[in-house]
Amino acid sequence: KFRLAYPLLLCAHRMFTSQTEGELRVTQVLKEKFPRATAIKVTDISGGCGAMYEIKIESEEFKEKKTVQQHQMVNQALKEEIKGMHGLRIFTSVPKC
Amino acid sequence: LRPRPSRNADAHQAWNRPAHGPGLSARPPSGTTGGALDAMVKKDKVVVFLKGTPEQPQCGFSNAVVQILRLHGVRDYAAYNVLDDPELRQGIKDYSNWPTIPQVFLNGEFVGGCDILLQMHQNGDLVEELKKLGIRSALLDEKTDQDSK
Numbered sequence: 001k002f003r004l005a006y007p008l009l010l011c012a013h014r015m016f017t018s019q020t021e022g023e024l025r026v027t028q029v030l031k032e033k034f035p036r037a038t039a040i041k042v043t044d045i046s047g048g049c050g051a052m053y054e055i056k057i058e059s060e061e062f063k064e065k066k067t068v069q070q071h072q073m074v075n076q077a078l079k080e081e082i083k084g085m086h087g088l089r090i091f092t093s094v095p096k097c
Numbered sequence: 098l099r100p101r102p103s104r105n106a107d108a109h110q111a112w113n114r115p116a117h118g119p120g121l122s123a124r125p126p127s128g129t130t131g132g133a134l135d136a137m138v139k140k141d142k143v144v145v146f147l148k149g150t151p152e153q154p155q156c157g158f159s160n161a162v163v164q165i166l167r168l169h170g171v172r173d174y175a176a177y178n179v180l181d182d183p184e185l186r187q188g189i190k191d192y193s194n195w196p197t198i199p200q201v202f203l204n205g206e207f208v209g210g211c212d213i214l215l216q217m218h219q220n221g222d223l224v225e226e227l228k229k230l231g232i233r234s235a236l237l238d239e240k241t242d243q244d245s246k
Contacts, residue, residue, distance in 0.1 A: 067216060068209040075196055082196045087158070089212050 022050040026081055033077035034059045038095045051086040058093045067092065129188035138192075139205035142230045143174035146189045146200040151176050158211040159199045165218045169227060170235025204230055 019027070019042075026042045034040070037059035046052040055074060062070040070092040075082065082088065138144045143166070149155030151163045166174060179186035179198050186198065193200055193207045201208045203226055208214065217223040224234040 067213050068207065071209060071213065072194065075194075087197050091212065 020044050020048050020050065022053070026053060026055070026078065029078060029081060030055070030057060030074075034061055034073075036061050045089070046086070050084065052088060053085060054089045054091070056091045056093075058095050060095055062092050062094050129182070129184040131192055134188055134192040135205075137175070137177065138202040138207075141173075141175040142204055142232065143171055144177070144202040144205075145174060146177050146179055146185075146198055148178070148180050148198050150178050155180060156198070158197075161211045162199045162201060162214055165214055165223070168218070168236065169223060169232075170238075171227065171232060203227075 023042045023044050027040055030037065030040050030042070034057060037057055039056070039058040041056040043054045043056075044050060044052070045054045055078075057074060062073070065073070071090045074090050074092065078088075145162055145166070147154060147156075147159040147162065149159055151166075154160035154163050163176075177185060177189075179189065189198070189200060190196055195207065195210065197210055199211055201210070201214050208217070208226075214223065217226065224236060227234050
């Protein structure tokens with residue numbers, strides 16, 4: 001039952017929220033710096049204040065790298081954006097073939 | 098750049114609190130330059146840089162690190178409060194090239210922040226890494242109890 005409800009919930013969510021400028025900007029930078037990424041999701045978790053973001057990114061560019069190295073790659077990519085943030089949460093993954 | 102030994106009584110307790118073992122009773126080597134920080138992270142097997150102290154974390158993510166270590170029964174670790182020292186706060190970020198606090202070092206090596214430690218806790222890596230340092234995670238003993246039931 002949950003599986004049926006989930007897409008509906010997502011749909012409703014999207015109807016009532018749109019991406020913040022910050023989310024869009026960070027997503028754009030990540031798209032540029034990780035051209036082979038298969039999934040990127042940036043969420044402002046500071047209530048829209050741009051203070052804290054949760055970043056989920058899946059890319060084969062992370063293959064065979066330790067998690068801390070993967071996170072470092074994201075940190076490097078977002079070096080400028082991070083300067084304006086209070087904090088960020090990063091979740092990296094490698095695409096399952 | 099000499100680090101000011103904390104004049105705050107609570108923070109001073111954090112340096113010397115015997116419950117956390119010998120690691121905390123020493124003062125950090127003078128300065129927050131790369132060399133000094135290098136010595137700090139290598140002096141103890143488990144070193145964390147927090148906002149606040151293990152007794153009173155001042156941030157949810159720093160608290161998460163403290164709680165995870167507590168779950169694994171790790172008591173002997175050095176905890177440095179970056180809120181005590183702005184030079185340390187920036188210095189450690191430059192040293193590990195990592196923009197946020199908390200920061201966890203195992204055996205002198207930067208492991209990551211709270212997200213990574215949480216992931217390691219969930220996937221069993223933390224138990225393994227602690228084992229490599231000669232630290233037996235308390236969770237292993239829990240598991241043995243369960244297995245024997």
